[in-house]
Amino acid sequence: MIPAYNKIHNRFKLNSSSFLYEDLEEVAYSYVKEGLPFEKEIGNFLIDWLDDKDYVFVQTSGSTGKPKSIKLQKQAMVHSAIATGDFFKLKPGDTALHCLPSQYIAGKMMLVRAMILGLELDITEPTSQPVFDYEKHYDFCAMVPLQLQKVRTYCNNIKSLIVGGASVSSSLKEAIQGIKTNVFETYGMTETITHIAVKKINNFKIETECHAELVEASHFKTLPNIHISQDERNCLIIEAPKLSKDKIITNDVVKLHSETSFEWFGRYDNVVNSGGVKLFPEQIEAKLESKMSTRFFISKEKEETLGECIILVVESKSNTVDTSVFPGLTKFEIPKKIYSVEKFIESANGKILRQQTLKSLK
Known part of the structure; x- marks a missing residue:
């Protein structure tokens, strides 16, 4: 019962x-x-x-x-x-x-x-x-x-x-x-x-x-x-x-x-269509996370030739990232741009709020 x-x-x-x-x-x-x-x-x-x-x-x-x-x-x-x-x-x-x-x-x-x-x-x-x-x-x-x-x-x-x-x-x-x-x-x-x-x-x-x-x-x-x-x-x-x-x-x-x-x-709303290739940011993050020394996430932005391209957002004062972390990624997965944010915007229980963090870049 x-x-x-x-x-x-x-x-x-x-x-x-x-x-x-x-x-x-x-x-x-x-x-x-x-x-x-x-x-x-x-x-x-x-x-x-x-x-x-x-x-x-x-x-x-x-x-x-x-x-x-x-x-x-x-x-x-x-x-x-x-x-x-x-x-x-x-x-x-x-x-x-x-x-x-x-x-x-x-x-x-x-x-x-x-x-x-x-x-x-x-x-x-x-x-x-x-x-x-x-x-x-x-x-x-x-x-x-x-x-x-x-x-x-x-x-x-x-x-x-x-x-x-x-x-x-x-x-x-x-x-x-x-x-x-x-x-x-x-x-x-x-x-x-x-x-x-x-x-x-x-x-x-x-x-x-x-x-x-x-x-x-x-x-x-x-x-x-x-x-x-x-x-x-x-x-x-x-x-x-x-x-x-x-x-x-x-x-x-x-x-x-x-x-x-x-x-x-991954999330459908996060999918990146880069030159006709569908990429999941979550899968790229999984490849990078053991190599990155700071918090980060993968996102996308408009790109004239490819339609959309991969970008990397790091929690740092500098947008400089050692490119040695990128081997293992396909040519479409390698970030075309790197942005830095001193502190990611988070929810009350500690989740990174990606969209709000991206808006803070502008």
Whole structure:
């Protein structure tokens, strides 16, 4: 039987304390009135979750457009929590670590998973380098790539860790091959109530009882009850009736490998058509990221002969880049111009806002 959103699992614990549904409201108000800023966000969400409405409003990050408020059904969030629980074999009494900001969907869903699945949730401040009990065993955790980069050597007692919110660099993937934790990159968005697909990115030779099939590093595998297809642009279409009544048409160009797996290439709105050759900035960035010493991104601008050309934008006071980083790129992938910005414009949760940063060049 699927649990209702207005019920709390009797095994749920928050920072080692058990709470009934009616008790949580007092906890929430305490967080709002007396808590640290990140605790106030937790309190605000719990107040929204415990009210009489069957929905909540969630703010998008704004990394692929203007930030906006989206209405999500609470029961759909329950279904999302159950899908994650089923995939990772989470059971009542399992431990989880919450170190994400709770004003965004990823942080909110850590709370929902704990309340619905009966997890024992420990909360720590969502800094770039979360501080937690490195000796304590955790069955589940979610982080952004920067957090994983900084605490990867302390993660061996976390059984399964999902990482999302930004792409995972090849250097980070290489750095986590030696840790015991099974790490999964996620694909999703606010509209899909966090991830609808994951791919294993380390320990490929270790076949655990529930993840042995995830040995293909380039493919995302969908969670239960997710149906995928493509439109005429080769962009991903997601049908998730338990999460959204409408089809979700994305701007993500993919290749379908099966009814339940796909490979992600990049954003359709980022594609560069240079002399008739379609280029994905995200793939060029992946080739360069191990060679660049500063933050950067690839974009495009109009060019008379080619139509569009590749440009490189670096976070630096100087637009001088050692050309030794370019071997390995095709002639169309090599940036025709290099621009520098002293500080990239970012969203509240640290994502680079490319379009706004580009506008600041003018």
